[in-house]
Amino acid sequence: MPAGPGPAADGTPEVDLRTPDGRSARWDEHRTQRRAALVHAARKAVHRHGPDVSMEEIAATAGTSKSIVYRYFQDKPGLQVAVGAAVVAQMHTALDEASRAAETPREGLRAMIDVYLAMVEHSPHVYYFVTRPLSEDAEAPLGHFLDAVANLIARPFTAVLTAGSRERVQADLWASGAVGFIRGTGEWWLSHREDDGAPTRLELTDRVTTWLLAGPVGFLTRTRQEASSHAEPPSTTETPCTTPTAHLNDEEQS
Amino acid sequence: MPAGPGPAADGTPEVDLRTPDGRSARWDEHRTQRRAALVHAARKAVHRHGPDVSMEEIAATAGTSKSIVYRYFQDKPGLQVAVGAAVVAQMHTALDEASRAAETPREGLRAMIDVYLAMVEHSPHVYYFVTRPLSEDAEAPLGHFLDAVANLIARPFTAVLTAGSRERVQADLWASGAVGFIRGTGEWWLSHREDDGAPTRLELTDRVTTWLLAGPVGFLTRTRQEASSHAEPPSTTETPCTTPTAHLNDEEQS
DNA sequence: CCACAGTACCTGATACCGTCAGTCTCGTGA
DNA sequence: TCACGAGACTGACGGTATCAGGTACTGTGG
Numbered sequence: 022m023p024a025g026p027g028p029a030a031d032g033t034p035e036v037d038l039r040t041p042d043g044r045s046a047r048w049d050e051h052r053t054q055r056r057a058a059l060v061h062a063a064r065k066a067v068h069r070h071g072p073d074v075s076m077e078e079i080a081a082t083a084g085t086s087k088s089i090v091y092r093y094f095q096d097k098p099g100l101q102v103a104v105g106a107a108v109v110a111q112m113h114t115a116l117d118e119a120s121r122a123a124e125t126p127r128e129g130l131r132a133m134i135d136v137y138l139a140m141v142e143h144s145p146h147v148y149y150f151v152t153r154p155l156s157e158d159a160e161a162p163l164g165h166f167l168d169a170v171a172n173l174i175a176r177p178f179t180a181v182l183t184a185g186s187r188e189r190v191q192a193d194l195w196a197s198g199a200v201g202f203i204r205g206t207g208e209w210w211l212s213h214r215e216d217d218g219a220p221t222r223l224e225l226t227d228r229v230t231t232w233l234l235a236g237p238v239g240f241l242t243r244t245r246q247e248a249s250s251h252a253e254p255p256s257t258t259e260t261p262c263t264t265p266t267a268h269l270n271d272e273e274q275s
Numbered sequence: 276m277p278a279g280p281g282p283a284a285d286g287t288p289e290v291d292l293r294t295p296d297g298r299s300a301r302w303d304e305h306r307t308q309r310r311a312a313l314v315h316a317a318r319k320a321v322h323r324h325g326p327d328v329s330m331e332e333i334a335a336t337a338g339t340s341k342s343i344v345y346r347y348f349q350d351k352p353g354l355q356v357a358v359g360a361a362v363v364a365q366m367h368t369a370l371d372e373a374s375r376a377a378e379t380p381r382e383g384l385r386a387m388i389d390v391y392l393a394m395v396e397h398s399p400h401v402y403y404f405v406t407r408p409l410s411e412d413a414e415a416p417l418g419h420f421l422d423a424v425a426n427l428i429a430r431p432f433t434a435v436l437t438a439g440s441r442e443r444v445q446a447d448l449w450a451s452g453a454v455g456f457i458r459g460t461g462e463w464w465l466s467h468r469e470d471d472g473a474p475t476r477l478e479l480t481d482r483v484t485t486w487l488l489a490g491p492v493g494f495l496t497r498t499r500q501e502a503s504s505h506a507e508p509p510s511t512t513e514t515p516c517t518t519p520t521a522h523l524n525d526e527e528q529s
Numbered sequence: 530c531c532a533c534a535g536t537a538c539c540t541g542a543t544a545c546c547g548t549c550a551g552t553c554t555c556g557t558g559a
Numbered sequence: 560t561c562a563c564g565a566g567a568c569t570g571a572c573g574g575t576a577t578c579a580g581g582t583a584c585t586g587t588g589g
Contacts, residue, residue, distance in 0.1 A: 086543085178491075213444075236487065530589100536583100538583090540580080545577095547572105
């Protein structure tokens with residue numbers, strides 16, 4: 022069906038610009054509108070029925086049938102990334118407001134964490150839908166959504182940075198880790214929120230911000246002492262691998 | 276179907292202990308052996324065919340048919356957690372050797388990261404199989420595997436700790452974040468390993484260790500300056516929420 | 530300038546296919 | 560008699576195909 026020349030490969034299936042025919046152009050606005058509406062419906066359906074909604078249910082929520090959904094989205098992962106993009110866009114706008122007031126990178130990071138946790142708290146289903154990898158490859162297109170968030174995080178750091186590849190890579194790497202940290206704590210919090218001693222969202226935000234920027238300072242002074250005393254020299258080639266990483270897999274040999 | 280009294284809910288489907296019948300007890304050893312063999316076969320199959328193997332393929336790899344697999348494991352998630360447990364067990368033994376030599380928590384953490392990354396590197400398929408949530412609930416049984424790893428990480432810290440719930444929670448929380456950080460960087464590394472400027476696994480290990488314990492020191496001195504100056508007071512109630520977390524979901528109202 | 534045929538695209542329903550998780554049935558061997 | 564094991568079966572779901580409409584644009588002839 023996609024007779025178009027370009028390999029689009031993202032969610033959008035071949036919009037085919039080369040015809041200035043009014044009969045085609047007439048639908049352009051309608052198309053974008055409809056697509057947005059479908060994304061919205063998908064979010065609603067996921068929010069209601071959990072991250073494992075069937076396409077049929079999504080279509081039903083949108084008041085139509087599968088055919089339509091598949092006309093606008095390549096497949097389920099395609100829909101997933103579209104929803105993810107929408108969520109990221111919302112986070113981005115929310116972040117713009119926040120980072121206008123934020124001077125230091127610390128405030129920027131804090132705002133980021135806050136927005137992230139707010140999303141997690143407000144609609145865990147959508148969060149999981151967007152977060153969970155659906156692709157069978159699972160290697161290259163790891164976490165479209167999480168990658169985007171990592172970029173959001175890395176931006177304030179890389180902005181100050183010369184485009185030298187060495188440090189850029191460092192920033193990206195750290196951002197990936199930071200998103201992972203937030204994700205980990207966020208999901209832990211989601212399922213331990215009711216326990217006694219569990220922090221509120223704001224406490225969590227502050228704590229995670231501090232931990233990310235300064236390490237596990239504050240929650241354990243004793244171990245922290247040792248840790249920080251050893252953490253001073255961050256030379257990358259510290260000691261050769263002393264851990265006997267024992268063969269962790271025994272299932273290859275063809 | 277599960278006529279057994281206890282809510283097992285782990286991988287084991289009701290072994291039905293209430294019959295001390297010799298005709299039944301005769302099979303006990305065979306059962307545990309078989310179960311281990313099936314887990315092994317599952318790992319092999321996943322390693323070969325990717326994290327989306329069908330149960331049929333797993334059974335075929337084990338040289339049998341689905342019925343058998345379902346006799347020993349409740350369902351696919353059950354098998355998944357069994358495989359995860361096996362991997363965690365291997366990590367645990369690998370870690371025991373390492374942590375015998377490790378005095379400081381830092382060395383313990385470093386060893387942990389090393390083992391984790393080694394696993395990721397050696398068999399990404401198995402890693403994804405074990406890592407990805409398969410349950411539709413997706414909330415309570417979040418990441419059996421990742422939780423176990425988090426416990427592994429938290430142990431050296433909590434060992435020194437009084438059992439006071441307040442600090443235990445802190446340690447657990449931090450451990451979840453740390454695992455998330457390692458996961459994030461690990462998966463980033465998995466798909467950017469070939470880029471120029473990408474670190475080797477050992478460099479990555481050292482860097483992540485340092486970052487986790489002391490924050491992003493070393494890769495950007497300028498921003499780090501600001502960060503650390505603000506990071507000193509880790510009081511949990513720092514400033515009230517200044518970020519305008521904008522309504523991130525618009526899809527509820529029944 | 531206007532009617533008309535033809536066209537390009539959208540809609541939504543329904544039926545269909547392939548795959549896969551999970552179950553059931555029945556034969557076999559100790 | 561008991562567990563084992565193979566294979567047929569069911570149901571759900573992702574995804575495709577077909578079909579009968581519907582509506583606005585394009586071109587051409589009167």
